[in-house]
Amino acid sequence: MSQVLEQGRDRFLALAARVPGGGALDALRAEGVAAFTAQGLPGTRLEEWRYTNVAPLAAIEWSDAAEHLSVARSALEAVASPVFACGLEVFVDGVHHAELDGTQRADQVQELADAATAPAALATLADAKRHPFVALNGALTRDGAAVSLDGDDQRAVHLVFAEASADVASHPRVVIETAPGARGTVIVDHVSLGLARHYSNAVIEVRVAENASLDVVVLQRTNDASFHTGHLAARVERNGRLRTHTLSLGGCFVRNDLEVTLAGEGAECVMNGLYLGTGDQLIDNHTWVDHAVPHGRSEELYKGVLGGRSKGVFRGRVMVRPDAQKTDARQSNPNLLLADGAEIDTKPQLEIYADDVKCSHGSTIGRLDPESLFYLRSRGIGVEAARLLLTRGFAAEVLNALPEPALAETLGAVFADRLERSGGVA
Numbered sequence: 001m002s003q004v005l006e007q008g009r010d011r012f013l014a015l016a017a018r019v020p021g022g023g024a025l026d027a028l029r030a031e032g033v034a035a036f037t038a039q040g041l042p043g044t045r046l047e048e049w050r051y052t053n054v055a056p057l058a059a060i061e062w063s064d065a066a067e068h069l070s071v072a073r074s075a076l077e078a079v080a081s082p083v084f085a086c087g088l089e090v091f092v093d094g095v096h097h098a099e100l101d102g103t104q105r106a107d108q109v110q111e112l113a114d115a116a117t118a119p120a121a122l123a124t125l126a127d128a129k130r131h132p133f134v135a136l137n138g139a140l141t142r143d144g145a146a147v148s149l150d151g152d153d154q155r156a157v158h159l160v161f162a163e164a165s166a167d168v169a170s171h172p173r174v175v176i177e178t179a180p181g182a183r184g185t186v187i188v189d190h191v192s193l194g195l196a197r198h199y200s201n202a203v204i205e206v207r208v209a210e211n212a213s214l215d216v217v218v219l220q221r222t223n224d225a226s227f228h229t230g231h232l233a234a235r236v237e238r239n240g241r242l243r244t245h246t247l248s249l250g251g252c253f254v255r256n257d258l259e260v261t262l263a264g265e266g267a268e269c270v271m272n273g274l275y276l277g278t279g280d281q282l283i284d285n286h287t288w289v290d291h292a293v294p295h296g297r298s299e300e301l302y303k304g305v306l307g308g309r310s311k312g313v314f315r316g317r318v319m320v321r322p323d324a325q326k327t328d329a330r331q332s333n334p335n336l337l338l339a340d341g342a343e344i345d346t347k348p349q350l351e352i353y354a355d356d357v358k359c360s361h362g363s364t365i366g367r368l369d370p371e372s373l374f375y376l377r378s379r380g381i382g383v384e385a386a387r388l389l390l391t392r393g394f395a396a397e398v399l400n401a402l403p404e405p406a407l408a409e410t411l412g413a414v415f416a417d418r419l420e421r422s423g424g425v426a
Helices: 003-016 026-039 073-079 132-140 370-378 383-399 405-422
Strands: 088-092 109-111 144-149 157-163 168-170 173-178 183-192 198-208 213-221 227-236 241-248 253-262 268-277 282-291 297-306 311-320 328-337 343-352 358-366
Touching: 003 026, 003 132, 026 132, 073 157, 073 183, 088 144, 132 198, 132 227, 144 157, 144 183, 157 168, 157 198, 173 183, 173 213, 183 198, 198 213, 198 241, 213 227, 213 253, 213 405, 227 241, 227 268, 241 253, 241 282, 253 268, 253 297, 268 282, 268 311, 268 383, 268 405, 282 297, 297 311, 297 343, 297 383, 311 328, 311 358, 328 343, 328 383, 343 358, 370 383, 383 405
Parallel strands: 088 157, 144 173, 157 183, 168 198, 173 198, 183 213, 198 227, 213 241, 227 253, 241 268, 253 282, 268 297, 282 311, 297 328, 311 343, 328 358
Antiparallel strands: 109 144
């Protein structure tokens, strides 16, 4: 381990020693400290981190939030729009702010710091011994949310994790559990209240019960100075359906890990992703789908748009185990490069140990279609407007798949605005 990574590990462990004890999170913190002490921060010699150097993150002396900040609701709504008021729960610098919650608090949500007992799924799906940032989250978690869905609730639960203080690291934990047959949507939204540099290291654990259907939207739309590492681990039971939507539209350093186990026959997952790189931004997406039993279905579409000198990384792994006959698995990673300095390292993978399956995977890297661009120019559309129109069209498939139309409209505007401000369409 390099000296920078060692120093970063030691500083994080010093922060962990100051986390207040007591409550349902004590066991999680103890396990996290032990696992993080054993692993430390990952280096590029590890295959999973070959293209992503965490030294810039490790070199910063991060701190915990010093106090309970006063935040105006209007400031929050300006960056987290649209706000789903009925199911809104707000955390600032990793701490719950009840005064910013929705006018009618979501009765499906409980704050982890206030829980008398830990949720059943906590620390059962995200493996701290295999993932160093999961271990770090466990060691430093102060608060988070447990979401329980037990009916056909059409209200989206909107969890906002806002960062406000300079050089503060927060480590939110979210646990989502559904009852058999339940339906619901949970939005996990990472935003910045200003321009201060910060770091968010989030872990989400999801258990989809038999015959249940769940949409989980993970948004990362923080400022250009921020760092983000996120890990979502899910288990889908018999005839359950999980749809994930992972959108990375901000930050300077972003790493998303997504693991889904299809554990019951007839289980399915749809994984949609969109990442926009500008400037010197790094965005890394690692996904893994485990077809553990027969008759499972997975469909994965991750689209990348990279401009400036940004770098994207995609590694998508699908495993079909020996007994998982009649599996249907599809994976696609199209990427659009808008500048000569942008790059993408992409590696879709299939590991198939069964013989009666339908599986496909692929990746493409290209530029805007010159014929389409010429067609729009010939209709009197300026070159920048034409490039923006084509780029938004490339992203539309993922945006239109979002479960909330208002969210798709807002994020489409965020996507376009970030492209224009960066000069990525010029």
